[in-house]
Amino acid sequence: MFGDIMGMMGKLKETQQKVEATKKRLDTVLVDEKSSDGLLEVTLTANRTIRSITIDDSLLTDKEQLEDYLVLVLNKAIEKATTINEAELGAVAKEGMPNIPGLDMFK
Incomplete structure (x- = not known):
């Protein structure tokens, strides 16, 4: 039993590290948007x-x-x-979810 808990805790810590690494990487992903004109x-x-x-x-003449x-x-x-951010972080979190019976709704 404790082995399972320790394994899950290790996996959660690993997932947390992956989430932090993904957040840092997302700082380098640029999104450009222009007005239609x-x-x-x-x-x-x-x-x-x-x-x-x-x-x-x-545009500087009309506030x-x-x-x-x-x-x-x-x-x-x-x-x-936001779409990119949620997709990237969601994929990492989903990948790192431990296999807990009854919580398969996140997979």
Whole structure:
């Protein structure tokens, strides 16, 4: 019995290390998103950290328009980054789940 528990604990610790390594790797995965007319471009990491924002000079004359562009493009980029993040971390977590009867709903 204790061997099973120790084995599960070891597997959980290994999975936790893999999750941390995956999070670090996701800092290097970049997600680019542009407005439909190309006047605004943002780059985020898959961990949803903004790396860059490029704004065309024509948007600098209309504050409200620029704000709208930022909201739309950032939300699209965050959605893409979240999808990548959840898929990557979910795969690692699923792989590391111990085989516990009754908890196969996670597999």
